Amino acid sequence: MAKYILEEVIKMNKTLTCEKCGQVEFGLVDGYCFGDRLLEDVMFEVRLDLKGKFKVKISPDSKDYFEELNTKKWLKTALDYVKEDDLLICPKCQDHRIPINQPKGFKPLPIKTIRFDDLMRELK
């Protein structure tokens, strides 16, 4: 039981959550933030891998545009930017509402586990 709860907490901390829409598959970063006009309106998708590390990829809509650019270089620049960023754009509501890089990082929150009979005693 307790193990199950802990696993859930870890899992939750590795997903991205919009303050308005709830859990989202990925967050977005506008290339303009680090590439200026060259990357204006180019969106990068940001995901978390199983270890809680950021993964950045170019949004499918912008792939054609990127054929002429140094994709590898810009993906690295995007990743460096994301590591310092605090809010990603939500793909659903298009608002900056996905908090990342909180001071505590993505470590699981300490949660108090309690035995069922202790809980019943406390409720009495």
Ligand SMILES: [Zn+2]
């Ligand atoms: Zn949203």
